[in-house]
Amino acid sequence: MRRRVLLLAVTVVACGVVLGFAFSGSPTTIADGVRIDGTDVGGLRVSAARSLLEHRAAALANKPVVFAVGARRFRIRPVELGVQSDWAAAVDSAQRQGSGFAPIRGFRRIGVDVFGADVTPSTSVLTGALQYELGRIASAVNRPPTDASLALKGARVVVVPAKIGVTLDRAAASTLIVHELAALDRSPEPVPLPVRTTQPHVRLATLQSVRRQVSTALSAPVRLDVGKTRFVLTPAKLAPLLQLPAGGRASLQIGGPAADRWLQQLGATVDKPPRDAAFAVDGSSVRIVPDRPGVSIDAVGAARAVLAAALKRRPTFRVAQLPVQTVAAGLTTAKARTMGVTGLVSTYTTDYGGVPNRIHNVQLVARLVNDKLIAPGAEFSFNKTTGERSAAKGFLVAPVIVNGELTTGLGGGVCQVSTTVFNAAFEAGVKITARTNHALYISHYPLGRDATVDYPDVDLRFVNDTGHWMLLRTFVGASSLTVSLYGTPTGRRVVSTTTPLVAHGKIKVKKTIDRSLKPGEAIVDDPGEPVLTTSVTRDVYTKSGKLLYHDVWDSYYRASPELERVGPKPKKTPSASSATQPPG
Numbered sequence: 001m002r003r004r005v006l007l008l009a010v011t012v013v014a015c016g017v018v019l020g021f022a023f024s025g026s027p028t029t030i031a032d033g034v035r036i037d038g039t040d041v042g043g044l045r046v047s048a049a050r051s052l053l054e055h056r057a058a059a060l061a062n063k064p065v066v067f068a069v070g071a072r073r074f075r076i077r078p079v080e081l082g083v084q085s086d087w088a089a090a091v092d093s094a095q096r097q098g099s100g101f102a103p104i105r106g107f108r109r110i111g112v113d114v115f116g117a118d119v120t121p122s123t124s125v126l127t128g129a130l131q132y133e134l135g136r137i138a139s140a141v142n143r144p145p146t147d148a149s150l151a152l153k154g155a156r157v158v159v160v161p162a163k164i165g166v167t168l169d170r171a172a173a174s175t176l177i178v179h180e181l182a183a184l185d186r187s188p189e190p191v192p193l194p195v196r197t198t199q200p201h202v203r204l205a206t207l208q209s210v211r212r213q214v215s216t217a218l219s220a221p222v223r224l225d226v227g228k229t230r231f232v233l234t235p236a237k238l239a240p241l242l243q244l245p246a247g248g249r250a251s252l253q254i255g256g257p258a259a260d261r262w263l264q265q266l267g268a269t270v271d272k273p274p275r276d277a278a279f280a281v282d283g284s285s286v287r288i289v290p291d292r293p294g295v296s297i298d299a300v301g302a303a304r305a306v307l308a309a310a311l312k313r314r315p316t317f318r319v320a321q322l323p324v325q326t327v328a329a330g331l332t333t334a335k336a337r338t339m340g341v342t343g344l345v346s347t348y349t350t351d352y353g354g355v356p357n358r359i360h361n362v363q364l365v366a367r368l369v370n371d372k373l374i375a376p377g378a379e380f381s382f383n384k385t386t387g388e389r390s391a392a393k394g395f396l397v398a399p400v401i402v403n404g405e406l407t408t409g410l411g412g413g414v415c416q417v418s419t420t421v422f423n424a425a426f427e428a429g430v431k432i433t434a435r436t437n438h439a440l441y442i443s444h445y446p447l448g449r450d451a452t453v454d455y456p457d458v459d460l461r462f463v464n465d466t467g468h469w470m471l472l473r474t475f476v477g478a479s480s481l482t483v484s485l486y487g488t489p490t491g492r493r494v495v496s497t498t499t500p501l502v503a504h505g506k507i508k509v510k511k512t513i514d515r516s517l518k519p520g521e522a523i524v525d526d527p528g529e530p531v532l533t534t535s536v537t538r539d540v541y542t543k544s545g546k547l548l549y550h551d552v553w554d555s556y557y558r559a560s561p562e563l564e565r566v567g568p569k570p571k572k573t574p575s576a577s578s579a580t581q582p583p584g
Contacts, residue, residue, distance in 0.1 A: 034094045035118045037085070038185040046091050053087040053121075056184050065180050068190035069141040069168065076133060078181040082126035085182050090121035123182040130174060138168040141195065147202035150211055150244045155218045155235055157211050165198030206250050213252050217242060217310035224306070226270050226297070226322045237262075238310060254303035263299045270297045270324065276331040279471055279486065284344035286471075286486050288336045294327035339373075340468030340488040346428035347484040350420045351444060354413065358398035361413035365389065366474040366481060369417065373471055374464040379433060380425075380472070382418050382453050382460040389414055389455055415452045416481060418460045421472070422451035424483040425462040429492035429540040431549065434461040441501070441532045441557035448498050448536040448555045466490050491543030496536060504531040510561040517567030528562035 030049055032042035039056065041049040057078075064075035145165030151158040172194040180191050218239055224231040241262055243255035274294030280287050301323035309320035352362050368386045389395045391410060398412030415438065423446060425432055438445075438452045451460045464470045470487040507528040517523065533556050540549040 030091075030094050036087075036090045036094050037121055037183060038118070041091070041094055046095055049094065050087050050091045053085075053090070053184070057085060057087070057182075060184065060186070065177075065186060066190040067137075067177065067180075067193050069137070069193050069195060070166075072141060073190060074137055074140075074193075076177065076181065081129045081133065081178075081181060083123060083178060083181040084125075085121040085123050087121060090119050094119045121182070123178055125178050125181075130177070133177070134168070134170050134174060137173070137193070138170065142167050145198045145200040147200045147246070148204040148207055149202070149246055150207055150214060152214070152239055152242070152244065155239060157214045159204060159207065159211065162200040162203050164200065167196045167198060169194040169196050202245060202250050207245060210245055210250065210252050213311055214242065214244070216313060217252070217307070219313070220315055220318060222306060222309045223319045224322055225319060226324065229270070231266075233306065238306075241306070252307070254307045259303065263297070263302060266302070266322075267297050267299070270322075271295060274327050274329040276329045277333045277336040278331075279336070279341050281344075281471075281473060281484070281486060286341055286343055288333060290333045291329035291331065291336075293329060295324050296327045298323040298325050341471050341486050343486065343489050345466070345470065345485045345487045345489055346424050347482060348420055348423035348427055349480055349482040350416060350423070350446075351480050352413070352416045353479055355398060357396040358413035360394075360396050361389075361398055362416045362481060363476050364394055365414045365417045366476050369421065369472060370474040371471070373469055375469060376464055376467050379461055379463045382421065383455050384459075386414075386455075415450070417474070417483075418453045419445050419450045420474075420481050420483045422460055422462075423449055424472075424485050426496070426538060427494055428485050429490065429494045429548065431463040431465050432461070432551065433463060434459050435553060436460075437553075437555040437557070439558050440560055441529060447501060448534040448553065450555070492548065493541040493543075494538060495541070496538045498537075499535045501532050501534045503529075504533065505559065506530060508559065508561040509564055511564045511566050513568055514565040515568050517565065519567045519570040521567040523565045524562060525565060526560070526563040528560050529557070531559045532557040 030041050030044050030046070034040075034042050036049070036053060039053060041052065044052065061079045062077055064077045067074045067076065143163075143166045146160075146163035148162035149160045151160055176191065176193065180186070218235040221235065222233040222238060224233055240258040241254050241256075243253040243259065245251065272295045275292040277291040278289040280289050302320075305320040305322055309318050312318045352359070365386055369382070372380070372385055374380050387393070389410065395410050395414075397410055400409040400412035422432070422435055426449060435451045436453075436458050437448070438450050442450060452458060453460055464487075466487055468488040470485050473484045473486065475482040475484070507530050509528070514523070533554070535555070536553045538549065538551045538553075539547060540551075542548050
């Protein structure tokens with residue numbers, strides 16, 4: 001029995017070896033039953049198989065594949081995205097499916113032939129080109145979800161149904177597009193691209209209650225009560241104020257641009273601005289004019305009240321009590337009482353005149369500094385208080401000193417006010433931090449106590465060092481200007497001395513020929529002035545007699561030439577001796 005079994009085993013092995021050799025085939029050919037990307041390459045040599053695959057891929061490189069998203073179609077060619085398959089590696093992999101020594105190779109090839117083998121080649125693509133194509137498709141097919149909404153056509157409510165959103169699945173679409181463009185076996189039908197759907201937030205069922213609310217709101221007028229004032233809001237006027245559900249919101253509101261405009265108009269009718277407390281002066285006494293609180297409509301509360309009334313079905317309940325709120329004054333009576341503005345601290349008056357434009361400028365800038373409140377420790381700035389003196393503010397052209405010469409310019413006359421303010425501060429005994437004299441001497445200003453300003457560089461400034469608030473008031477008369485400072489009288493004593501006006505050098509004469517004058521005739525239009533100097537000293541003493549300030553202001557005034565018009569020189573007449581004698 002053992003011999004028979006051994007003989008049978010030897011026979012089986014021998015038959016297997018013979019069978020392996022019989023099906024081993026040539027090692028230079030690919031086993032039967034092997035496919036590369038769906039193409040049968042069995043029995044082909046490596047070079048032949050590679051040539052076949054490359055030829056088929058080249059034939060398809062310029063032929064588009066049609067991709068579809070719903071009804072939209074997109075044609076893409078492999079060459080546009082640089083799609084290329086590694087056919088050499090694929091053929092090498094296919095050959096290894098039936099490789100090995102002759103008997104073993106035969107058995108492996110029998111298995112491949114029976115069960116088959118399909119090799120998928122690796123593929124490369126131009127990433128930038130692919131992303132561009134995906135972006136182009138996405139921009140065409142992506143659609144955000146649309147919530148269900150309501151719309152008004154007059155007083156009729158129209159329902160706009162919801163729509164599902166669609167978004168291209170770029171990751172899955174990228175893999176699918178590359179695979180289809182690289183494939184040698186193409187389907188004649190369009191290739192559907194994967195998309196994701198997005199559900200809307202608000203559906204029609206959610207809006208049914210809002211739809212009924214809108215119908216109720218527009219069913220009858222709404223009465224608005226603000227104190228003793230009444231208004232009627234008709235359905236036609238109410239409809240534009242309703243803000244229907246939108247943007248994921250499912251509630252009815254009063255809002256939007258039309259509602260904002262309506263609330264502004266309502267506020268203009270109802271609102272009363274507050275009035276600040278004020279100081280009324282009479283000579284040296286001061287009394288406080290009480291403040292008056294203002295009234296302002298509560299816009300948010302009013303919108304809620306109107307909507308609540310509009311949603312009532314019974315006409316007797318469709319009344320909206322519009323809420324108002326009190327607006328406090330910026331300066332209350334209580335605050336004014338604590339400021340210490342109780343009496344006159346100092347006052348000063350200057351006379352003015354000139355052309356109408358100059359008088360206009362004096363009055364205008366006096367109004368700009370009038371009622372100026374100066375906090376304790378604060379510095380008053382003339383330029384900051386008035387701002388730029390411009391034509392837009394109403395300033396006119398009038399005589400003004402520019403670079404030491406009298407000419408005309410915008411805002412001439414402003415220094416009348418700055419000089420008067422300076423002297424009021426001078427007499428109040430407060431600390432003066434900036435003062436500049438005029439370039440030319442002006443006789444109608446107090447000697448050595450003039451103060452010029454030029455926005456924004458040359459300024460007049462002083463500090464309220466009294467410990468209480470100060471109020472600057474201007475009083476403009478027909479030919480005089482008074483500036484008064486009110487606050488808590490300090491009892492300071494001001495002692496000042498002024499040195500005489502001293503002339504330096506001679507007056508230069510500037511002559512111009514006036515041919516309307518006779519020869520030798522002369523007219524002086526301006527006598528001119530030499531350089532002039534003066535000095536003012538101010539000593540300020542406290543109520544107890546202690547010296548608080550010792551100030552000295554030196555003033556230097558430029559020279560101005562004498563302006564003289566003279567007649568032309570007389571013409572020369574020929575003398576008898578120089579006359580030509582006739583020939584003898």
